[in-house]
Amino acid sequence: MSDVAEAELFGNDDWSVQADGIEHRDTGYFIARDALATRRAEGLWDWPLQMAEKRWCRPSLFREAFLAALDRFGIARDAELIRSFALGYGIRAVVSPAAETFVTLADMLQPREAPATRRVASRPAIRALSAASA
Numbered sequence: 494m495s496d497v498a499e500a501e502l503f504g505n506d507d508w509s510v511q512a513d514g515i516e517h518r519d520t521g522y523f524i525a526r527d528a529l530a531t532r533r534a535e536g537l538w539d540w541p542l543q544m545a546e547k548r549w550c551r552p553s554l555f556r557e558a559f560l561a562a563l564d565r566f567g568i569a570r571d572a573e574l575i576r577s578f579a580l581g582y583g584i585r586a587v588v589s590p591a592a593e594t595f596v597t598l599a600d601m602l603q604p605r606e607a608p609a610t611r612r613v614a615s616r617p618a619i620r621a622l623s624a625a626s627a
Contacts, residue, residue, distance in 0.1 A: 545581030
């Protein structure tokens with residue numbers, strides 16, 4: 494057994510929880526143990542919101558590893574954690590057995606292109622009033 498396998502406290506297909514934090518297996522993206530409970534000014538948890546912006550991050554596997562890390566490190570959960578995941582990853586797009594069943598907030602809020610401006614010909618006001626009374 495390797496040192497890495499012995500040091501792993503939890504793992505899934507994408508993430509490894511180790512004594513010093515969690516690491517994405519393919520990218521090497523690392524979140525230090527001390528930073529896991531980081532909050533934003535409004536009280537939302539930072540990491541669920543940040544990871545929702547990463548196209549390579551599968552929500553279900555990140556959530557599983559993140560929650561396992563919180564449990565292993567004795568970090569308490571609260572209602573803002575649920576809200577942070579909901580705001581970051583949105584709602585389930587479909588009910589299916591597929592691993593990727595969330596729509597990220599970033600995908601939902603893509604700006605639309607402004608429609609082309611259309612010019613509409615109009616009659617002068619006097620002619621329009623005359624035509625209406627005729």
